Amino acid sequence: MNARLDLPFPPMPLALTAPELVDFQRVRERAMQSLFESLESLCEGTLVVDRDSRIVWINDRYVKRFGFATPEDAIGKRVEEVIPNTLMGEVVRSGKPILLDILEAEPVPFVVTRLPLKDDAGEVIGAVGFALYDKLQPLQPLYGRLSRLQQELAQAQKKLAEERRAKYTFSNFVGISPATMELKRQGRRAARLDTTVLLLGETGTGKELIAHAIHSASDRADKPFVGVNVAAIPDTLLETEFFGAAPGAYTGVDKKGRIGKFELANGGTLFLDEVGDMPLNLQAKLLRALQEQEVEPVGSNRVIKVDARIIAATSVDLAKRVAEGRFRSDLYYRLNVLSVTVPPLRQRLDDLPVLCEHILENIAQRTGLPQRELDASALDLLRRCPWPGNIRELRNALEQATLLSDHLRLSAADFTNLSPATEPAAATASRADDDADAPLTPDDIPAYSEAVADFERRLIRQALAACAGKVPEAAQRLGLGRATLYKKIAALGIATGSTAAKAP
Numbered sequence: 001m002n003a004r005l006d007l008p009f010p011p012m013p014l015a016l017t018a019p020e021l022v023d024f025q026r027v028r029e030r031a032m033q034s035l036f037e038s039l040e041s042l043c044e045g046t047l048v049v050d051r052d053s054r055i056v057w058i059n060d061r062y063v064k065r066f067g068f069a070t071p072e073d074a075i076g077k078r079v080e081e082v083i084p085n086t087l088m089g090e091v092v093r094s095g096k097p098i099l100l101d102i103l104e105a106e107p108v109p110f111v112v113t114r115l116p117l118k119d120d121a122g123e124v125i126g127a128v129g130f131a132l133y134d135k136l137q138p139l140q141p142l143y144g145r146l147s148r149l150q151q152e153l154a155q156a157q158k159k160l161a162e163e164r165r166a167k168y169t170f171s172n173f174v175g176i177s178p179a180t181m182e183l184k185r186q187g188r189r190a191a192r193l194d195t196t197v198l199l200l201g202e203t204g205t206g207k208e209l210i211a212h213a214i215h216s217a218s219d220r221a222d223k224p225f226v227g228v229n230v231a232a233i234p235d236t237l238l239e240t241e242f243f244g245a246a247p248g249a250y251t252g253v254d255k256k257g258r259i260g261k262f263e264l265a266n267g268g269t270l271f272l273d274e275v276g277d278m279p280l281n282l283q284a285k286l287l288r289a290l291q292e293q294e295v296e297p298v299g300s301n302r303v304i305k306v307d308a309r310i311i312a313a314t315s316v317d318l319a320k321r322v323a324e325g326r327f328r329s330d331l332y333y334r335l336n337v338l339s340v341t342v343p344p345l346r347q348r349l350d351d352l353p354v355l356c357e358h359i360l361e362n363i364a365q366r367t368g369l370p371q372r373e374l375d376a377s378a379l380d381l382l383r384r385c386p387w388p389g390n391i392r393e394l395r396n397a398l399e400q401a402t403l404l405s406d407h408l409r410l411s412a413a414d415f416t417n418l419s420p421a422t423e424p425a426a427a428t429a430s431r432a433d434d435d436a437d438a439p440l441t442p443d444d445i446p447a448y449s450e451a452v453a454d455f456e457r458r459l460i461r462q463a464l465a466a467c468a469g470k471v472p473e474a475a476q477r478l479g480l481g482r483a484t485l486y487k488k489i490a491a492l493g494i495a496t497g498s499t500a501a502k503a504p
């Protein structure tokens, strides 16, 4: 095989005479050959690998540094088995050189250079590496800085890993009703099984909290818990979000590549919130990733093995979406191995007193205001509410009452006008009523759907403005799920002008 180092020689100019051409060719070949020979003699080590990253040649000095008696002991082995931390495999995979790098080795690191080897057709057939030197004294300032940066990076990664731990356990899921006890029993069972779990339930019922709790009670508890809210991420970014992107797959900020959530969750749990909102093309890719337990970052041609336990959640009727052709049945069955239904608040009203106490305590801690209590009339009123936004809506109502009332003991009177969704809506509706008083000609009558969209647009804009553009907060105030509000913002074409509106 006619292998060549990937040197940047341009093609020969056509105007050369035949003897010149031969001479030029000879000098070029000599240059390549002597370059290898000179480097080989000057370097601390040299090695050559084939396209499978197996060592085909390594010099005596170098192999001894890695504890092998002779080169023959290393030849044929994968390079990583001989030289830990090497990036020769990466050079073979990418076909790109790594011109200057530090290879961590014991007792001292090496300064190394790695070049791909290509055949005449330009196909990568291996790589050659030179350990230029191991005397890092002259490079001490640079190396010292690198070591410091590496330490800082390790600390930042440790902190990030801690943040990725699940935040809640089953004891954080407050409630004493039979429905809640049954839910916790099912959740604990799911934690022991390590299978895919599908959490069903209305918005704000605590599905995310249960997902954290299942992870915390599972054998994966000390590994990452990574969540993705499918509904909150634009379809065009979802694939990268899930599977990552290779360096150079995109221009701009993501030029360096991106690690996907699957990879981040490796060894731990990946929580797919609002999975029913996933676009069909991505559903196929997700299914493949679940079946093969491997992912392919966008723009790369390599696959990464991942072992992540999936907990998916949905507040929509997935079976109905399957029937409508909006959700793949094969993915549905794959996710629906073990389903756990989180009941709505109205079906566990016995939880209300303890939940309210817990939430009021939490509000007092967060706001620094004195902790409020509820009298019997307040509890009675809260029991009669339908709570379409569930615990999230309850929290919102309690927060408003705390902020707007001076009473330490809140009564029904402190809640009557504080329904989170109706207060701003009522204000807007009364303005609409005023307009309605003005006479209309038949031509002025808007289409009903347009009028409703107008109303929603105005209300959401007002809510976002009042919450400084923060979608999660606005959703809470409106008594809507975050996912629902994100979808409405997109559908109604509302400009948010805030990053908080794009990411949860």
Ligand SMILES: Nc1ncnc2c1ncn2[C@@H]1O[C@H](COP(=O)(O)OP(=O)(O)OP(=O)(O)O)[C@@H](O)[C@H]1O
Pocket (backbone or CB within 6 Å): 172, 173, 174, 175, 201, 202, 203, 204, 205, 206, 207, 208, 209, 210, 273, 313, 314, 315, 355, 358, 391, 392, 395, 481, 482, 483
């Ligand atoms: N049983 C509970 N005890 C204490 N807090 C709860 C409980 N259930 C829900 N919450 C709180 O209510 C809020 C909403 O819960 P969560 O986000 O888990 O709901 P969800 O079902 O995932 O909602 P969505 O479908 O809209 O994402 C959170 O602040 C959560 O901590």
